[in-house]
Amino acid sequence: MKRSIVALTVLLAFGATAAELQKRDNVFIENAANHAISIHDWDKAENSASTFPHAYKFTHSYKLNTSGVVPQEFKPVDLGLNKIVVSDIEGDINLETFLRERIKNHSLVVIKGDKILHEHYWNNMTPSSTHLDVSVTKSFTSLAAQKAVGAGKLDMDKKVIHYLPELKGTVWETATVQEVSDMRTSVIQPVSAHKSWDDRMTISQSYNSDTGVKDYPNGVSDYFPLVTEFKYSMGETYTYQCVNTEVLGKVVEKVTGENLADIIEVIFQDVGVENNAYLMADHAGGAMASGGLNAGTKDLARVGAMLLNDGKNYQGMQVISSAFIDSLFDGNELVRSAWTKSKEAALADGWYKDQFRLLNLDGHEILAMVGIHGQVVAMERSTGTVIAMNGGYPQTETPRMAISIFHKAIPAILKAAASK
Incomplete structure (x- = not known):
């Protein structure tokens, strides 16, 4: 009990440790x-097999140290993937x-309760x-926001400009934090095609070199004022756009007084992870x-297991x-209706809420964190099964990738895991 009280104090303190900023x-x-x-094309799909396991080295990044809860070990049980x-x-x-040849998967971990399948x-x-x-990453930014909510520092129903008044005159002047979090x-x-971001945003973030330093000396914050228009009625339609998450991250940093990297580092530490992570x-x-x-x-996968354990780590x-x-x-x-108006509604029934997708797939209800090249954490609450995968699918935002992963691979894995 004493250990838990100390740990909770660390959680509320946010900045008990500090993630280390490092250069390229x-x-x-x-x-x-x-x-x-090159630094200009490292993120192109052609290069993904070589670069994605080392992506943070191409940018500035924060090193998230693992010192925290001892990682959970799992009992090996063979799923029989082949x-x-x-x-x-x-x-x-x-x-x-x-997985290997058609989806271009790079890694896969399946756990169920205390077993690694x-x-x-x-x-x-x-x-x-x-x-x-x-x-x-978006889902982790949302978890950081919820840490701020739990500490009484953030009200998701307040307008963004309540926390970031500098965004008056932008599209977010009329938006609530919750609407931003729900996209x-x-x-x-x-x-452009196959992207969910404006290239000016990645230039402001030095994603592919420091050419944006002159025009965006304060990084992505200097990009926000360029976004001044929206379509539909605010809050009506789910439209997946990366810039919303960047705004959410800045709200979290403003209300906590901490760097987003520090908060995510503490989440990893309290879950109990094996490896240092990096946040670009x-x-x-x-x-x-x-x-x-x-x-x-x-x-x-360990983070997914925590979420399926009602937000508690294995201890x-x-x-x-x-x-x-x-x-x-x-x-x-609100999120159910917004989903029906989105392009993703054609692929699955569900919704997008707080940077997570809830998808109904072949009889399975899946909570999912999703990346555009085949990075997925899929969680089935009813069975306690977590599927974590990373990959380098050669094109982004295509029906072929979505069908292959969510309508074929994940349901097949869950069906096989049901008897384990």
Whole structure:
């Protein structure tokens, strides 16, 4: 009990430890250039197999240290991945082949309660490798927001400008923090095919070099004033846009007085993870709230297990509010209605709430963190099963990827896990 009280005090303090800001790894970048991968194109799908396990080295980043709760160990039980089949254009295909060759999966961990049913690390990865998790990061930014809510520092129903008055005159002047968190702002940005962000935003974040330092000396915060228009009525439609998460991250930092990286570091520590993680940052030290996390695949699965355990780690310490997790599974009329007006509604019944998706897939209700190249943490509450995967699918935001992962691979894994 004494240990739990101390741990909760650390949680409320947010900044009990400090994530370490580090510069680009110029030696690594120079070596990548020798293999025809430059800082300007490291994130292109062509390079993903080589770069995604090392993505944080191409940018400024925060090192998230693991010192905290001892990681949970799991009892090995064989899922029999190579005996599972899914359908593809030539008929049934072995799931292992489907994952490796068709989805371009790099790693997969499946846990159920205290059992680990499967883990593999392909693409020269190991159990200690991190991997770019892209938009899985959004869910962690939401968890950080909920830490602020739990500490009485953040009211999600207040307007964004209550916390960030500098955003008056932008699209967020009329938006609540909750509408931002639910992606219900429908902001208008110049977005090219297969992207959910404005290239000016990534320039402001020094994602592909420091060419944006002159125009955006304060990083992504200097990009926000350029976003002044939205379509539909505020709060009406779910439109997936990365800039909303960046705003949410800045709200969290404002109300807590802490760097987003520090808060996420504490969440990882209180869950109990094995490997240091990294959160990419802009040149001004601003954490990339919408897509900068680099973490170990089994550690992502441990976070998923915590969420399925009503927000408690395996030792029983409350890490995230159980009421918040219930709200993700329950949804509400606002997010249900907003989903029906989105392009994702054609792929699955569900909703998007607080940077998580709730998806109904082949009889399974799945809470999911999702990244655009095949990075997923899928959680089935009814069975306590967590599927964590990282990958480098060669194109973003395509129906083919969504169908392959969510309508084929995940239901097949869950069906096989049901008897374990």
